Amino acid sequence: MMITMKMVCRSLLICLCCSSITLWAITLDEAKAKGYVGEKASGYLGIPDGIKPSDEVLDLVKKVNKARKGKYTEIALKNKLQPSEVGKLAYEKAIKRSKHGHMYQNLKGKWVRKLIK
DSSP states (O other), rough: OOOHHHHHHHHHHHHHHHHHHHOOOOHHHHHHTTTTTTOTTTTSSEEOTTTOHHHHHHHHHHHHHHHHHHHHHHHHHHHTTTTTHHHHHHHHHHHHHOOTTOEOTTTTEEEEEEOOO
């Protein structure tokens, strides 16, 4: 009986630890607010110069960019455009929506911080 209770407690502890890992994952808003990621002129997320991203941030960038690529391709097909054209339009919208302090890549490729609200 005692061994079974120990096993149940260990299993519960493992489940709690594993499920809480996802609760600790950084969100896109948090990553932008901390300057870990920014909008690239291509319409995709990027890592600003001088930032050494964690694996968590790299995973976030990959996941968001994969979703964006799918969406850009879908929109491009519907509107007889290239996905890169859709990405550039999305970039313009993203910059307008960006908050004060967020990083973005200007059209010359330089990373800058948005200073106006």
